[in-house]
Amino acid sequence: MKFNQRTHTCGELRESDIGKKVVLNGWVDTRRDLGGVIFIDLRDRYGITQVVFEPSYNGEAHELGKELRSEFVISIEGTVRKRPADTDNDKIPTGHIDVMVDKLVILNASETPPFPLEDDIDVHEDIKLKYRYLDLRRSAMQKNMLLRHKMAQITRNYFDEHSFVEVETPVLMKSTPEGARDFLVPSRMHKGKFYALPQSPQTYKQLLMVSGYDRYFQITKCFRDEDLRADRQLEFTQIDVEMSFVDVDDIFTMIEPLMKRYFKEVLNYDIQLPVKRLTYDEAMEKYGSDKPDLRFDLQMVTLNEAFKDSEFRVFKDSIANNGIITGLLAEGCGDFTRNQLDVLTDYVKKLGAGGLIWMRVKEDGLEAPIAKFLSDDEKQSIIDNMNAKPGDLVFILSGPKSKTLSIMGSLRLEMARRLDLVKEDADPALLWVTDFPLFEWDEETQRFYAMHHPFTSPRIEDIDKMETAPGEVKARAYDLVLNGHEIAGGSIRIHDAKLQQQMFKALGISDEEAKEKFGFLMNAFKYGAPPHGGIAFGFDRLVMIFAGEHSIREVIAFPKTTSGISLMDESPSLVGDHQLKELHVKVR
């Protein structure tokens, strides 16, 4: 099909172009027939231009123009003119001109799309995913894809300017499952053997530090074969960063200006540096979360001291069992109805709390079901500690520390929602959470797991406790939190073969298993490994937040469903037995 190459995009023509002969290529966005004149909004990625088919101007083009329907692909030649008086469209940059068509070539017809290609459409996501190539035409999706590209470019240019090298690490690697499940790839050339897809380039980036690359980054796909809760994908994209001869502060100093640049270039917003920091313990105690949303304050208050001599059995038990009593002040909520309080009580019970203690703050003291169990001193202490005023409501939870803090953290978020504490135009809240526990105890398997991963360095001063009190050892690990989302996490790594052995031991990984799985890394450490550390961003989530979306599927071109299916091409799919035979596997 012969057609002329466009002279301009559909977003480009202005009043200064009036009188020019132009060629435009694009899609029919909308079509209006007014008194025999056909108006087409012609669309491409760059914008929309109105083109006009007038019988008196060019009868042939007008006749062919009658065939046009939505989403037809066309090429037109014509002359730019000023729009007739009162027909200007101030909403689009091309709104003061249109193009009188001399010649029309229909490059491709289109059937009627299964859903309108507009923003804010009410169509089931499965339909949109099946016809993803049409969904991607919607301007909201195009905006998201362009933003994703822009953020990747900002990232690459930032790291390039700071002497980082982007190094591609292998996708076909060794299976070393620890944490999530590996995706496996049978080897045809080596019967019975398998490659694994990387859960992260962790070992490779550490090896690159051993190799002296000093500063490495990569934007790369990672893979975890997990049951997908909510907003996860089997394959996801990571901004992976590693640096040599650094401590925690050096990582922060490198990453914060990148965040500043994202905010400036994407949202034209100036964030203040340095970014606020909280230790994991502080974050848990004040916000009941290791990724607190600090766009609103609403701090929790530990009340153990206030109740240290309490006769109230619930509090007494909590204190005796090394638990916690934590309070949350809901300002001005003293008039919550009994029904509202019941709903909130159910809410925390579903999360595992025994119940929810609440107290209305009155002019003359506290009014609460448990008031009778508390001394006057204790009541006054609550008011003082919570900084409560008449008309406020106080919530109290008590029990095992970590669980109770988490539940109160959830109640904190729930109250923020109910009280609309996060304003549309709220300033973004960035936060480093530091000093994570090195280990996490797993009740089910009765062993410690690495909270980040087994290459995370303990704090130097805690190394002695790795055997004696593993639960108390803090890691040189940190997360970067934005508006309550964990957007990045990292650590200073172990660079010493002996300490790495000690770590494997603490995790119950035998010398043999360690050698089998990570022998090459342990060996590498023998030849002059520098101190090093890094960080990795979940790129999908990062883009999602900056796009103002609520699902990462909105910022991924071809996502899969939560059950790992691509509805567009119906993968995964059955394959021919000859394919499996060659790979020496069969289905069982």
Add this chain to the structure above:
Amino acid sequence: MKFNQRTHTCGELRESDIGKKVVLNGWVDTRRDLGGVIFIDLRDRYGITQVVFEPSYNGEAHELGKELRSEFVISIEGTVRKRPADTDNDKIPTGHIDVMVDKLVILNASETPPFPLEDDIDVHEDIKLKYRYLDLRRSAMQKNMLLRHKMAQITRNYFDEHSFVEVETPVLMKSTPEGARDFLVPSRMHKGKFYALPQSPQTYKQLLMVSGYDRYFQITKCFRDEDLRADRQLEFTQIDVEMSFVDVDDIFTMIEPLMKRYFKEVLNYDIQLPVKRLTYDEAMEKYGSDKPDLRFDLQMVTLNEAFKDSEFRVFKDSIANNGIITGLLAEGCGDFTRNQLDVLTDYVKKLGAGGLIWMRVKEDGLEAPIAKFLSDDEKQSIIDNMNAKPGDLVFILSGPKSKTLSIMGSLRLEMARRLDLVKEDADPALLWVTDFPLFEWDEETQRFYAMHHPFTSPRIEDIDKMETAPGEVKARAYDLVLNGHEIAGGSIRIHDAKLQQQMFKALGISDEEAKEKFGFLMNAFKYGAPPHGGIAFGFDRLVMIFAGEHSIREVIAFPKTTSGISLMDESPSLVGDHQLKELHVKVR
């Protein structure tokens, strides 16, 4: 381990820094003990700085300095001084200063590396690959990795400047083997079903055009489960490009300035644009290759016309069977010995030729074993056509066209090697090869295959021949050739559902199979697909050529062997049966 963050890299200090207190971190590159004074060349990615331990300057540091060995990782504090007279090293930018050490911290010791970390070392590649983390420390490898990073940055910035969007396409996709074998990934959540790793993002990039992205690029990993001949990898990196509303010239116009930029920024060399073009037929006839090395001329000459009435049976048969008679002039090689000619005859015989006809050009005519079968006119015609002079040598091959031209093409390259026609400082030779055949006949399976892939558009004027004379149909396909390497290939694609069906039919792919494998693409074409086309670069090979290397393994951080093994981590490897059980597969 406490150490001070470096104030400078090991490549940074100059005479202007003399007198400054500095901290350097790095590896002990070499160590010399001279009269009780220890000189260490301290190395990092950025360079080498000499640091000096003198007992009279700081006894404690000097004492600890005695422990240092090659590849120890250290942090030193000291004062920059001018090097003593006559000890300057003009070869390195830091060669006029050194650092007198006040304090030394040994950050990590090192065993003696299994091979010296120098350039041009004579170590078996298997050893280097096993200890890749050490091999990557060699400055030659670091230079290659930095070049690779730089070329990726140039690429991304170039396409970004030209309104291309980088879109990430899925790694877990549908298996549609056509051409090479797919790597398969068993699905845990969907028993008996499999994902495949992409052989290229071909279908996705076409869908992105349907989605209106207009200009797409991606630097991405692709996977082909092939028996690795010579210099291939199971996973390789592709610069993938696609554009809408374009024809062949538009692609060339977009890509040529990128090539210019590579040459300028990497080699500081100015190439002339536009890039030379040859059709596939011309390239085959003149150079016996679809990727001719044009750094030297040495053209083949078709002699069918000269021998159209020949009585010489070999030529007569060739002409009768629609074959070809092709000649190659080896200037000044008239004195090749019989032995040399025998070796060359063996060379072409190994490639499948029946024999090699040679003729020495003398003052009084041609001297050759077959001279007696040729008429005087024919002899004169050879001399004229080949533009031969006394002292030259003429080679002639005849037989089936494509095979004979290929063999002569190989002989052309062999002669270029023997005659050193490619000079060290030869100008790089870029070339577009165009108008490839659409189909390639496969003798073994007795069917046509797509020479590029089944989405390649035929030339408009050849569409009618797709059924009647498929072998004659030319494609709107092109390769970019640099110094005899194919560095990129692409085509204008089919964007019409009917023509795509016709193509599948010509390839013997049934409607059912087409629907099963590519139904989503065919469907997409129903909703307004624009004309589009693109190109893909083999990035590993591209970097290899610019690095002046002869193996792509030299420009890949963690490559696999030709049998697909990573010698460093020993993948592929056996995996636990519980892993396979979860994936519903077993080894057979």
